Amino acid sequence: MPRSNSSTTLSAQNLTTTVWIVGIMAFNAALWVIASRNVSPHPDFIDHWVQSRIFSFGYYEHPPMVAWLLRALTSVFGSSETALELIAIGVNTAINALTVGLAAWQFGSRAALFTLIFLESTLYFTGGSLILQIDQPLMLAWLGALWALLAWMRTGRGHWLLWVGVFAGLGALSKYTMVLFYLSWGITITLIPSLRREWRNPWQYASGLVALLVCSPVILWNANRDWISFRFQLSKSTASQSFPGKHLLEFTGGYLLLFSGVLAIGGGILIWQHFRRRGMGRDAETVLACMAVLPIAIFSLLLVRGSFPDPKWANVGFLSFFILLAGVAAQDWNTDQRRRIWHRLILAALLLNVMAISLAALFIRMPISTSGGFANPALATVGWDKAARSVTDLLMQH
Numbered sequence: 001m002p003r004s005n006s007s008t009t010l011s012a013q014n015l016t017t018t019v020w021i022v023g024i025m026a027f028n029a030a031l032w033v034i035a036s037r038n039v040s041p042h043p044d045f046i047d048h049w050v051q052s053r054i055f056s057f058g059y060y061e062h063p064p065m066v067a068w069l070l071r072a073l074t075s076v077f078g079s080s081e082t083a084l085e086l087i088a089i090g091v092n093t094a095i096n097a098l099t100v101g102l103a104a105w106q107f108g109s110r111a112a113l114f115t116l117i118f119l120e121s122t123l124y125f126t127g128g129s130l131i132l133q134i135d136q137p138l139m140l141a142w143l144g145a146l147w148a149l150l151a152w153m154r155t156g157r158g159h160w161l162l163w164v165g166v167f168a169g170l171g172a173l174s175k176y177t178m179v180l181f182y183l184s185w186g187i188t189i190t191l192i193p194s195l196r197r198e199w200r201n202p203w204q205y206a207s208g209l210v211a212l213l214v215c216s217p218v219i220l221w222n223a224n225r226d227w228i229s230f231r232f233q234l235s236k237s238t239a240s241q242s243f244p245g246k247h248l249l250e251f252t253g254g255y256l257l258l259f260s261g262v263l264a265i266g267g268g269i270l271i272w273q274h275f276r277r278r279g280m281g282r283d284a285e286t287v288l289a290c291m292a293v294l295p296i297a298i299f300s301l302l303l304v305r306g307s308f309p310d311p312k313w314a315n316v317g318f319l320s321f322f323i324l325l326a327g328v329a330a331q332d333w334n335t336d337q338r339r340r341i342w343h344r345l346i347l348a349a350l351l352l353n354v355m356a357i358s359l360a361a362l363f364i365r366m367p368i369s370t371s372g373g374f375a376n377p378a379l380a381t382v383g384w385d386k387a388a389r390s391v392t393d394l395l396m397q398h
Contacts, residue, residue, distance in 0.1 A: 049084065052066075057217040088130050089129050117350070122259045122349075137173075143319060148164040164207045169213065172214070
């Protein structure tokens with residue numbers, strides 16, 4: 001049976017969109033390959049590389065996944081500065097690709113393109129392309145768990161919840177904050193009336209048991225060492241601050257800078273308007289909204305009285321946020337008035353990110369301090385050039 005004109009047109013549109021997505025991602029990767037020649041590896045990245053030389057089921061500051069990942073990749077591509085930078089670019093590109101793929105699977109090709117544009121509008125998902133830390137394997141695992149959770153919601157098949165457990169366990173082997181996935185999901189099924197019966201679903205508890213089994217190596221490692229890694233992480237919650245709420249303000253300002261305040265605020269308003277029109281229920285959009293807001297809200301509550309404010313903690317929440325925002329944009333795009341709003345929002349976010357990256361590049365090329373005693377703040381983000389060059393010489397010897 002011959003295809004209809006509408007299906008042929010749709011296939012052509014999907015192909016065009018796919019070409020745009022692949023082109024943008026290839027351009028982004030190539031751009032950062034070029035930029036890597038002028039930026040030294042981040043000290044944290046080098047720290048993880050050093051740990052990867054010594055296999056362990058846990059480390060003092062964090063779980064072992066980033067070290068395992070680096071050990072596997074450097075065994076194939078080597079440990080030169082160029083190889084490490086290409087590994088970082090490759091892993092971050094994989095995160096973007098998986099996020100875009102999840103949006104395409106859930107909302108279609110147009111939403112996938114919007115998701116990529118939103119990622120490219122943030123300082124974190126563009127400027128962070130040269131950094132590989134514990135957050136990168138965490139985000140890969142978080143996306144895997146989120147994909148399995150949405151697959152369960154779509155099909156109703158319990159085995160998908162077991163896959164949630166597998167990815168959640170891998171996430172816990174990457175960073176302990178993966179526990180927020182289950183905590184956020186628990187709050188979601190409590191707040192949404194149509195989901196509350198999931199508390200009686202044995203597959204939900206089986207999922208948690210699978211996650212514990214997968215991450216058991218780091219739990220046993222800690223148990224044999226007086227819970228040293230857990231205690232180190234908990235000690236951050238007692239950090240002092242000059243006035244109550246100081247760290248919360250720093251955290252909020254930091255994630256608005258890293259993940260685009262324009263998209264966070266403007267996009268948040270558009271999502272709120274979307275749910276006012278349709279309501280919330282047992283569907284993917286509701287789950288994405290909860291999995292976007294709750295991790296950031298939980299961190300914010302913990303920071304009211306203490307802890308170390310790292311705005312990167314919000315990254316997993318913004319993955320869900322950008323997928324949902326893209327889905328809403330794709331639905332609004334056929335309405336002229338709404339499309340004009342999205343045009344302005346996207347243009348503003350992209351322009352501000354270009355300005356932020358340009359400013360960061362300017363600071364990176366500045367010396368650590370000037371004759372007037374000015375300290376270059378950007379070097380705390382990208383690492384100290386002289387120290388990194390010394391480490392590069394060490395890498396070349398291995």
